[in-house]
Amino acid sequence: MSTDNSRERLTRAGLNLIQQAISIFDSDLKLAVSNRPYQLMFNLPEALTRPGTSFEDTIRFLVARGEYGEVTDIEESVAARVEQASTFKAHYMERTRANGRTIAVEGAPLPQGGWVTVYTDITEIKRQESLLRARSEELSEQVLDHAEALAQANRALAATNAALEEAKAEITAIEARTRQVTEMTPAHIAHINRNYIYTFSNRRLSSVMPGSAAEVIGKHAIEALGEETFQKINPSFIRAFNGEASVLEITHEPSGRRIRIALTPERDSDSEVSGLFILSTDVTSETQARAALSQASKRELAAKLSSGLAHDFANLLTIILGLQGRIERMEGLPDEAKELAHATLAAARRGGTLLDRIAAISGKRELRPQAVELTPLIEDLAAMARPTLGENVNLQTTIEGLDTPVLLDPGPLQDSLLNLLLNARDAMAPAGGKIVLEARPVQDTWIEFSAADTGPGFSPEALERALDPFFTTKGGEGSGLGLSMVYDQAKLAGGSVRLENTGMGARVVMRLPLRKAKGARPMLVLLVEDNDTIRTNVRDMLTGLGHSVLEAETVDEATALSDLPEVKLVLSDIQLAGEGTGVDLAFALAQRLPVILMTSLPPGDILRASAPCPVLQKPFSQGELAAVLSGVSQ
Structure with a gap:
């Protein structure tokens, strides 16, 4: 029954x-x-x-x-x-x-x-x-x-x-379901009356804006949000109480998060605004991605604008170097003329170095994040920088709250931090002084790097323009591209750079998105590579990360092995022996398995650009491989 x-x-x-x-x-x-x-x-x-x-x-x-x-x-x-x-x-x-x-x-x-x-x-x-x-x-x-x-x-x-009792029970059930749904929403939903008192909240304020009050019903908005955050929102509150719905974005200073806030007036029977409905959403990741995309677009535009000029300028420098070299080697040349020729050659070579720096800033480059332990990275950087900084400079490093690996591109990060150290050294020259390099997390949103010196500090003009390309306070000795490069790298990663004076000198603060590296779960990986040496090397990387490996050399072999239910991911080279490419394999398996491609082809290659999945640039380290596997498998 x-x-x-x-x-x-x-x-x-x-x-x-x-x-x-x-x-x-x-x-x-x-x-x-x-x-x-x-x-x-x-x-x-x-x-x-x-x-x-x-x-x-x-x-x-x-x-x-x-x-x-x-x-x-x-x-x-x-x-x-x-x-x-x-x-x-x-x-x-x-x-x-x-x-x-x-x-x-x-x-x-x-x-x-x-x-x-x-x-x-x-x-x-x-x-x-x-x-x-x-x-x-x-x-x-x-x-x-x-x-x-x-x-x-x-x-x-x-x-x-x-x-009535039956109706009351039904209404109570509806109210309970409504509250459960709103509390599951990853945003803060609330209502305030005309006295700025919260009459409803789904208890998500403290998770969207860490440090805010957890229970806000019955509290004034200043008490719930904090004075600084309230003052940022209050002009929009006033407009909303006057009947104007609005959407604004603010930076929540205590956590560093970017918050989007929508305010919708509530009207009573007389069409008077009696309160406001509030929807607050954490859009930090979206803002970081938007900033990175914007910076990448600027780099691409700068590359297009400067490529033709740089090409002609490089040709001119080549001609100048050749002619001046011939003049310098002429017999019987007066000493004064030799000095002029030598100075002209030095200026031309400096122009070539400047072209390289412009290409580094405006040229196309992909971020290659990997799991990085910041303590050894900064210690290695300090050991490398101390001889360059000189005996008169005392470098101190402090790393707090960053004991676990994070996802960063270590090359540009070291370049940026070294630039900050060298700028601080130059600001204190010739007397020297102390540089403090610090790294710390800001809530769970940012990694904040700061380089503070005991020099004279930034001038008002430098505070306003020091991040602009070619701005320098070193006269003819500086290119004006050091801080610009730091700013460019930070923005490309979705971060920011801030300049300030501390009263004891200058400080540059660079924020990068904080993304903790999480290792991919052990799994069976199908490795497709036709070069025996490379396949062995990559297999060792995978097994070192705790994964099992199944190997193939061609698309046909990989397709047959991919039917095994134990296979959870495919890692394939783009260019393979036999018919078909890694791109063909990725399209064939797109509906069944995650695929990662690897290649030595440049980013602008047509075949590489057609890949429907992540592409790992050869050569790569085990850390870079771990970062890509983590992003695909989670």
Whole structure:
């Protein structure tokens, strides 16, 4: 016996034990449930007590039998009663049947539609009331009438209260479901009244803006958000209270997160704004990606604008170097002329170095993030930089709260930090001083690197323009591209650079997105590479990361092996022996398995650009491979 049938039989058996007659009709006016007293009370045939029987058929049977007295038009009477039943209103009534017995009929609508009706035989109660009226000379007629009316009113009130309780339970359930949904939303949803008091919150404020109050209902917005954050939002609050919906983005200073806030006015019946609905979303990752994309677009534009000029300039420098070299080697050349030729050669070579730096800033380059341990990286950088900084410079390093590997591109990071150290050294020359290089996390959003020196600090002009290309305070000694390169690398990664004076010198603060490196789960990797030496090297990297490896040399071999259910990822070279390429393999497996391609082809190659999956540039380290595997498998 199925569970549903068992439950239905138990329910029906329980209802049959009740002395009152019960019937439940659904929203389509079909009988859902009835008990045995219902059939006995109205002497109904078995067919009219089965689930699915229409209310109309039951009424027609009762009307035709005279249950409702003498009726001229049966169908008109049936239609009227069906129409009345379809309204599903709570009701109580008492009526005398054709057999002379009196019944009380009490009906209540159900939240999902339909209604339940309870029929009680009150014939004996009515007889006792009649006897009491006839035999008691002490009770006045008015008292009896009032008592009877009160009894009837009490029964009607009980029916209404039951309907209200059912409605209350339904509303409570709806409210609970609504709160559960809003609390699962990865955003803060709230409401404030005109006094800036929170009247609703889904308890997500502290997760969107760390450091804010966890429980805000009943609190003023200043107390919940903090003075600084409130002042940033308040102009939009004022406009919203004046009826203007708005969306703004702010930087939440305590956490460094970028928050998008939507304010929607709530209007009362008089169209006056009585409060605001607030939706706050953390868009830090989106902002970082947007900044990186914007910087990449600027680099591409700069590369297009400068490539032609750089090409012609390089040709001119080549000619100058050649001619001046010939002049310098001429016999009998006066010493003054030799000095001029030597100075011209030095200037031309410096121009070549400047071209290299411009190419480094504006040229196309891909970030290659990998799992990096910052403590050894900065210690190695300090050991490398100290001899260059000189004996008069004391370099101190501090790393806090960054004990686990993070995803960064170590090459550009070291270049940027070295630039900051050299700039600080030059700012303190010739007397020297102290440089403090620090790295720390800002909440769970940024890694903040700072280089502070004890020099004279930035001038007002430098604070405003030092990040611009070619701006320098070193005269002819500087190219003006050092801090520009730092700024470019930070923006390309989705970060930022800030210049400030500390009162004891200058400080440059660079923020990069904090992304903790998580190792990919051990899995079986299908490695496709036709070069034995490279395949062995990559296999050793994979096994060193805890993965199992299955090897293939061609697309056909890889396709056959990819059907094995244990294979979880494919790592393939783009250029393979035989027919087909790694790109063809990636398209063939796109719907079944994640694929990573590796190649020595340059980023602008047409075949590489057609890849539908991540591409790893050869040569790569085990750390770079681990970072790409982590990003694909999680």
